[in-house]
Amino acid sequence: MDNITIKDIARALNLSTSTVSRALRDSYEINPETKRLVMEYAEEKHYRPNPIALSLKENRSLSIGVIVPEIANNYFSQTINGIEAAAYERGYHVVICQSQESYEREVDKVEHLAARRVDGLLLSLSSNTVDIEHLKSLHERGLPLVFFDRIPAEIDTHKVVADNHSGAFQATAHLLESGRRRIAHITSQPGLSITKERLSGYLAALEEYGVPFDENLVKYCSYTFDQVEDNLNALFALADPPDAFLTAADRLALRYYAGLQKRNTRIPEDVAFVGFSNLNVAELLNPPMSTILQPAFQMGQIAAGLLLDLIEKKPKSPVFQTVQLSTELHVRASSLPK
Amino acid sequence: MDNITIKDIARALNLSTSTVSRALRDSYEINPETKRLVMEYAEEKHYRPNPIALSLKENRSLSIGVIVPEIANNYFSQTINGIEAAAYERGYHVVICQSQESYEREVDKVEHLAARRVDGLLLSLSSNTVDIEHLKSLHERGLPLVFFDRIPAEIDTHKVVADNHSGAFQATAHLLESGRRRIAHITSQPGLSITKERLSGYLAALEEYGVPFDENLVKYCSYTFDQVEDNLNALFALADPPDAFLTAADRLALRYYAGLQKRNTRIPEDVAFVGFSNLNVAELLNPPMSTILQPAFQMGQIAAGLLLDLIEKKPKSPVFQTVQLSTELHVRASSLPK
């Protein structure tokens, strides 16, 4: 594991490190013959510049960090692919981390990446993150930061989100139009931005169609603690039980799909079902699941692009924007009229 | 982004960097009072040691690299979770990369991680990797290396795999016992270790049950190039078409499940179906898919454990082992007898 360094080359060719360094970067002030010698020797010995030494000197790493709650989630893995595509194109490496929906892990990862001198950070908050001081101070100290999907209100920077309000509105309207009236909304932690936006879309649709809102139909779920059965039991114990479900995430959609089937509730006969989800298997489920699809890959691309812009033209402090991408409702068998 | 350094502390407290350094590491030869001063000042100013400077000096990073073909694959994301669990416990960070099933990307990622001085590398080969010189030379130069799942024969180091032979054997035997005779085997690139092992299990089962092998029933698929329809057409154009499918990966299982449904082939009436897969939705598919489940999380844990052992006791050159974990056949509706 002892790699060859510029010093080694210098010693071997009886040159100074400065000369070797310049020869390698093809500087004009080095004799072509010397350059050739250095280049050839470097090639032969597989010289690779030490990025750590460079990072130490330049205080940057030509890499960006990504922190997502979990990668075992189609939505996030698609986003990461978009990020990688954009970063790769512009010569940056991507370091991927998971917060595992844990606040402590998130803080740990953020600090680790910052200490490792990533040139910028892309992130989607963990569902248990309430305090974002760790990010705020980093941002104030000048670390370029772009949020996507689960964004905080308190930090002013670029953000990329799906149009959650309209996605939820569309889905709810679709359910209402196919004759449902008691739509259960299974959603994420109340603190998350996506939760609020989706709830507001849901409420707006109810209002538009003159259907009264019943807060008993809204269930906030932790991703980590499993209470599917309890929630379903509570919902179906209502005097007026749900005849439709609108779920807010891949994970929730699957859990409740399974939960409903376990209690032999028929979809879509007994209840209709629509999920916010980028599951690539929605079509293959039994029955095929109606989903609100988010442009995950594109979100990643855009977020990475914004971050790299931020990184590369640091001097002028930019006007931060929030990019909102539209969602697509895919109606499948799970939400057909009864 | 200007972080406080030991030098800053030294200057502020009128001490030397050596003293500050020692005070921070609680050295015995520093006056308790001085220690207190330094510690408090460091705390107040949020001093964090610069890991890059440390890496440069110590030639290590307290982090390990993981390269998988793609993270949008339940099998790999579960493995990564296992790796992270094990690494976290022992104080190491994990850097995740995707080769995207591309040889060039794999080489690039490997070199990048090595240059960044990861202390070791965990990897599962891309399906397009044939030449592994890049890994061989790294390994010879002393970089600890552990392979999992898709392993090369040419490098002697720790390896962690599922018992692919017996998994395929079990699944094939199960299909044969439920009355199938023409079992199509849809599998990965022929070069991969997992492909060979699974094929051998498939063949062994055929032989045990006295069913002749027909090479027309085996289809090798690239992950990147999509030829599902062609393959299905070819298979069903056979004089004696398949009455069962054994697929070798998450991705293939889903594609062919969808492909079969598109051509209105009934499962399990017309063909039975079993897939190597860690899909968490297998139960929810239509029909629920029989799968051969691999202990992905555990594989990650074990692989990471072996790697860390390798890293931490470098001096003695160990005896390398290949850990083989057993798979589990989960029979569901897709492979019921006709």
Next chain:
DNA sequence: ATCGTTATCGGGAACGTTCCCGGCTTGGCA
């Protein structure tokens, strides 16, 4: 012959740490 130019190269500081050496006070003891 002297001088300014150009072409080519080397020295050394700096990035943030650690650590080897060496140095200065004390104070205790002979």
Next chain:
DNA sequence: TGCCAAGCCGGGAACGTTCCCGATAACGAT
């Protein structure tokens, strides 16, 4: 009174680069 050993601390090299200054030589111009 003198000496040695703690106890405590600073100087500086080293890790691999880059880059700012110089430095040296040759060479044409004055």
